[in-house]
Amino acid sequence: MHKFLVSFVLPITLTGAVHAQPWEDKIKPVFETLIFPLQPQHAHASSIVSLPNSDILAVWYQGSGEREASDVRIMGARLKKGSTTWSEPFLMADSPDLPDCNPVLFLNSKNKLFLVWIAVLAHKWEYSLLRYRTSMNYTGDGAPSWDWQDEILLAPDDRFANEVAAKYPGHGTNRNATLGFAPRFGDSIISASRDLAKRSLGWMTRIKPLRLSNGRILLPLYSDGYSMSLVAISDNDGENWRPSLPIVGRGNVQPALVQKKDGNIVAYMRDNGEEPNRVQVSESLDTGNSWTAASKIDIPNTASVELLVLRDGRWVFVGDDIGDGRYRISIYLSNDEGKTWKWKRALEQVEKGHGSFSYPCVIQTADGMLHISYSYSLPRKGESIKYVVLDPSLFR
Secondary structure (H helix, E strand, C coil): CEECCCCCCCCCCCCCCCCCCHHHHCCCCCEEEECCCCECCEEEEEEEEECCCCCEEEEEEEECCCCCCCCCEEEEEEECCCCCEECCCEEEECCCCCCEEEEEEEECCCCCEEEEEEEEHHHCHHHEEEEEEEECECCCCCCCECCEEEECCCCCCHHHHHHHHHHCCCCECCCCCCCCCCCCECHHHHHHCCCHHHHHCCCECCCCCEECCCCCEEEEEEECCCCEEEEEEECCCCCCCEECCCECCCCEEEEEEEECCCCCEEEEEEECCCCCCEEEEEEECCCCCCCCCCEEEEEECCCCEEEEECCCCCEEEEECCCCCCCCEEEEEEECCCCCCCCEEEEEEECCCCCCEEEEEEEEECCCCCEEEEEEEEECCCEEEEEEEEECHHHCC
């Protein structure tokens, strides 16, 4: 069993894009901990969910590598309501002889628990297969009792290719992106969009879905083959899924979704494209069916983003807000739906090369607390998943 490392954050002197704000000297975590002790295996890409009984369930992938390591499996742990001790990690999913990566957890409107992840075929991201499990029996000790497993199979039609041809930016070099279908951005991506097999495989999870008030679920996905994103849409509580039109751009991956007060959906995406690396943004005016072409905003970014609307209407952004690594992960708050971000603070910050912090998941629980998990790695010491609880009422 792993007990909480309850600690208070000392004031941090920040440089670059994040500047000290008056509230930074006041806010302190309710508590923070590593979900399990630092260990030598790669542990990455966590997701957390608050269960109806107020337990917190966490999930991540772990193994000797990523897409090229067949021992990578999906692991989980549980924090019981009122407890300050996480359970020992337990197995959540393992596809034999395939790497399992990028898990996400969520509940549908009937409180059915979904675990969605990717099994990586041929050790290439662009051939990943979306898998999912569901459970209605998940409040005991250890892993949920799974009652269903299947694949989410998407078949984007010719509208996918038409959208890419209409909105894809002009030519550019591919210095930074993981782009499986082209050595350069441009015509080869447009050509690849016409290939039914390529556009049917390789769509990957990373960030939790968005449930709309009308019952629609929007599951954000991305492709390292196209180095762009789309959304899987379900209008029957996760029973069936269909693809949106693509979110067209260069290197706009791993979308995080929020809904504005006017009903439009906004996607913030990791910049996996050309320098300067900045958060990329797109908007849907039709509840996720189609999207504007991605464009960059002024938040630096290299590795990860996450987004949440608090109950009071403020937006929370968490991500790596630097242009050259994962050695700082920060939290931003906006009271004008992302037009400005007046409050900024580093959750973790070390000298470059002394640590890596990325791939956050952010939720708000019924008591109003903000819960954040993220990958936590220290050279020569090991890797874990960090878990932090904050009181957003102090963000003033």
